Amino acid sequence: VFAGDRVFEFDAKTRGASYLEIHEKGGGIYYTVSQTQSASEDRLLDLLLARIKDMMSCGTTLLECKSGYGLDLETETKMLTVIERAKQLSPMDLVITFLGAHAVPTGMSAEEGVESVIEMMKKFKNNPNLNIEFVDVFCEKGVYDVKQSEHILNAGKELLNALPAFHGEELNHLGSAEMGARVKARSVSHLEFIGEEGIKALSSHEIVAIVCPTTLYLLKLQSPPVRKMIDNNVIIAVGSDFNPNAMFCPTTLYLLKLQSPPVRKMIDNNVIIAVGSDFNPNAMCYSLPMAMNLSCGLTLNESLTATTINAAFALNRWQTHGSLEVGKVGDVVVIDAPDWRHIVYEFGNTGKLIKHVIKSGNLIK
Secondary structure, eight states: OOOSOOHHHHHHHHTTOOHHHHHHTTOTHHHHHHHHHHSOHHHHHHHHHHHHHHHHHTTOOEEEEEOOSOOSHHHHHHHHHHHHHHHHHOSSEEEEEEEEESSOOTTOOHHHHHHHHHHHHHHHHTOTTOOOOEEEEBBOTTSBOHHHHHHHHHHHHHHHOOEEEEEESSSSOOSHHHHHHHTTOSEEEEOTTOOHHHHHHHHHTTOEEEEOHHHHHHTTOBBOEHHHHHEEEEEEEEEEEEOTBSTTSSOHHHHTTOBBOOEEEEEEEEEEEEEEEEEEBTBOOOOHHHHHHTSTTOOHHHHHHHHTHHHHHHTTOTTTSSSOOTTSOOOEEEESSSSTTHHHHTTTOHHHHEEEEEETTEEOO
């Protein structure tokens, strides 16, 4: 949920500006915060419903929606209310995540930001109209450190009974994956700079590693050690990372020039891997098939698993979504191709390839 775009930042990145340089100059998240704060609730709802429609046309039937571009009680409440309204108006199944700790609010220290986020959660606890399932925090150098992030996530568990699921090890190695084990997180996203101990922590505690190829593409980061995580039995999921800094570009990893996370290493160490589109103002990718194609070295079978049952597990929906089984929700994507692998192979032809989308037994496309 957000207003505005950041096409001007994409232009700046092509001229050599880094994500953190833009962030420190008041761009990035802060620019989208200003746009979202000034937008009406109805305007945000219209934008969200349009995005949901586009994502459904690409075959997505279960979607995590986050706040995080408010950073104050009024705007964060507005964003969460918009998601609740969208749940009533759209056939898409939506999972709500509170990301009030997306950045330190202007004029505050990080410690003051922590207290501000906790105060918001105290207010949300007494709001019967908000059904927050996950609490997220951007655990990163210059934002919230590991100790501060741990404090926020534990408060979310206590105040909202919400599962921790956070941004970690994206731009620097901080040891946040190990912290994820301490707070019993459901997932950690990005993980480009995860270390050996972090992989072990994810594997031993069945924490989903959500890799976001869109972020890696956009920020030009290194790839996460996906193969090592898989070999270590880490659960992998893939995210689109849809956000306003790269609305229509394939992956955040590519666009932000980040390294890929060590996905193969994580798989080798039994880490659960999920792939996410990571749709946000920094990576506006509507297409999960595109994220699958650029999913950090996963095989096609692994990429399919990471975007279906593993992604459902990351959202605490594996018992009802993520696979075609008796008793589960009837979500089906019908493709016009001789082989299912064309979903990934023809990632630039989604509009023609995806013939029908069935949501809860109803034909949507």
